[in-house]
Amino acid sequence: MPTQWDRGRAYWEQAGSEGYGSRMYVSGSVERHVLGRMWRLLLEVARTIGTPSTGAVLDMGCGDGAFANHVLASNYRVVRGVDFAEQSIARARRNAASSSTFDVVDITKPLALGTFDAVFLVGSLHHVKAAAPEIAKQLRDVAPRIIVLEPNGAHPLRKLLELTPAYRRAGEDSFTAGQIEIMFEEAGFMCADHRRVNLFPNFTPGPVFKALAGLERIIERSPLLRRACTVNLFGFTA
Secondary structure (H helix, E strand, C coil), X not given: CCCHHHHHHHHHHHHHHHCHHHHHCCCHHHHHHHHHHHHHHHHHHHHHCCXXXXXXXXXXXXXXXXXXXXCHHHCCCEEEEEECCXXXXXXXXXXXXXXXXXXXXXXXXXCCCCCCCEEEEECCHHHHHHHHHHHHHHHHHCCCEEEEEEEECCCHHHHHHCCCHHHHHCCCCCECHHHHHHHHHHCCCEEEEEEEECCCCCCCCHHHHHHHXXXXXXXXXXXXXXXXXXXXXXXXEC
16 A cells, blocks of 8 residues: 555655745745745754754755755755655755765665764655654664754644645645654653744745735744744754
8 A cells, every 4th residue: 555655756756856946835935935934944943952063964855955955065064865756866966065965765764874963854754754753763873963844733724735635645744743742752852942933835825925924923923823833843952
């Protein structure tokens, strides 16, 4: 029987061929805002939990390598990216920075990735939800710091979208913040940083983004309103 990973394979191979941005966003302005801001926040969390700039980092589920090549490579000494989609890794290698290497790896299998100062898991765990607890346990032997960005699985609109054909083709699912914390705590990590951020889903039209952009920081600062945010961002330490 096809697994969740298998069902999404064709979608993500196509996304790797086209480039993830064009496949996943309906508005260029939303793509630039969301990716730019999330990438900055990922680095901020990594610094907060003590990831050294002279260190080596792993981008696990790196997709087309955009984050590794455009961000990680200019902030860390050694960068390795792994992903199951061959087309994605091919694109990542074509655009690789001098400090970046990329390999096709199925992270649902036993890992032999070496050791790093930190691992970035950016929107990849929910695609391998059944295997995620075992992946978290194996990461204890890979790095003492884990930075995780995942969709907010407590968002009602997100859960409805996961029932649509497009989301099902992509193998989309999600975790609540509590599920992620428990999973990594049981794997031997402690949560050192948690933020709920990003008001704008990938499908947000450009005009809607422009109208609401000024409210994003206000909503994120409110304990009640931030429930509407679409992303959970964590920093875990061993």
